[in-house]
Amino acid sequence: MYTMTLPMMIVWFIALSVTLIVTWAAASHRVKGEPIGMALLTLAAITFWFTGLILGFFVTHFSSPTLETWWHALVVRVAWQIGGALLFGLAILTDALLTGARLRRPGTWLFVAVCVAIGALASFNPLRDLIEGPAVLRGAAQIDVERHTRVKGGASIRAEVRLTTPDGDRYAWNLVGWPAEKAEEALGQCVDMDDVEITMLRRTKRVIDTHCR
Numbered sequence: 001m002y003t004m005t006l007p008m009m010i011v012w013f014i015a016l017s018v019t020l021i022v023t024w025a026a027a028s029h030r031v032k033g034e035p036i037g038m039a040l041l042t043l044a045a046i047t048f049w050f051t052g053l054i055l056g057f058f059v060t061h062f063s064s065p066t067l068e069t070w071w072h073a074l075v076v077r078v079a080w081q082i083g084g085a086l087l088f089g090l091a092i093l094t095d096a097l098l099t100g101a102r103l104r105r106p107g108t109w110l111f112v113a114v115c116v117a118i119g120a121l122a123s124f125n126p127l128r129d130l131i132e133g134p135a136v137l138r139g140a141a142q143i144d145v146e147r148h149t150r151v152k153g154g155a156s157i158r159a160e161v162r163l164t165t166p167d168g169d170r171y172a173w174n175l176v177g178w179p180a181e182k183a184e185e186a187l188g189q190c191v192d193m194d195d196v197e198i199t200m201l202r203r204t205k206r207v208i209d210t211h212c213r
Contacts, residue, residue: 007058007062007178008058008059008062008063011055011059014055015051015055018051019044019051026040039091039094039095041091041094042088042091042092044091045084045088046088048080048083048084048087049084049087049088049115049119051080052083052085052122053084056077056080056122056123057077059073059076060074060126060204061178061179061204064182066208067134067199067208070134070201071130074126074127074129074130074201075130081122081123082116082120082127083119084119085115086116088115089112089115092108092111092112092115093108093112096108125203126203126204128203129201129202129203129204132202132203134208135199135200136198136199137163137171137197137199137200138166138195138196138197138213139166139195139196140163140193140194140196141161141163141198142163143159143160143184143187144159145157145158146158156176156177157176157180157184158174158180159179160172160174161175161187161207173202173205174205175205175207179205179206182206182207186207186209186210187207187210189210189212192212195212196211196212196213197211197213
């Protein structure tokens with residue numbers, strides 16, 4: 001689907017490891033006849049939902065979108081975060097039904113609504129980018145890059161991309177980490193920055209393509 005960078009591989013490794021550990025622990029308790037406090041579906045839904053909330057951001061952050069694949073990482077993140085919330089809500093309603101609890105109780109539905117709302121809020125920006133599509137802006141562009149060396153080793157990078165259109169509209173995006181490196185790489189090929197066409201995802205702040213005119 002989308003380009004598998006090393007940071008993205010680490011994200012998927014952590015998510016898969018957490019899922020396998022939870023599954024193994026639940027299966028072990030079931031084999032031994034020990035209670036785990038909830039149904040396997042509920043446990044799986046909680047794991048899927050929480051890994052999406054914690055790691056879903058990195059799906060878009062560490063992606064390398066192109067003109068052909070810009071929507072891939074967005075779909076994965078939205079499906080992971082909203083899908084996880086819906087699955088969790090379904091598991092809660094299933095548990096309430098199987099345990100004889102009344103589904104008409106407002107507390108049960110309120111809890112489900114809150115879970116779904118959290119999933120929707122977590123994926124709000126990628127969902128908007130997915131609906132609106134990439135923005136194509138043209139004008140005078142400028143990028144300022146700052147690199148800092150951390151006390152405990154490693155380095156951080158920040159970039160501010162500014163663009164002024166011929167109509168006088170001004171845009172500015174602050175990028176950190178991987179997106180900043182990709183933006184510097186994309187705009188670095190433009191010697192004359194007075195007439196640049198930038199294609200980018202404005203909500204998740206990813207520069208997709210640049211053309212220097």
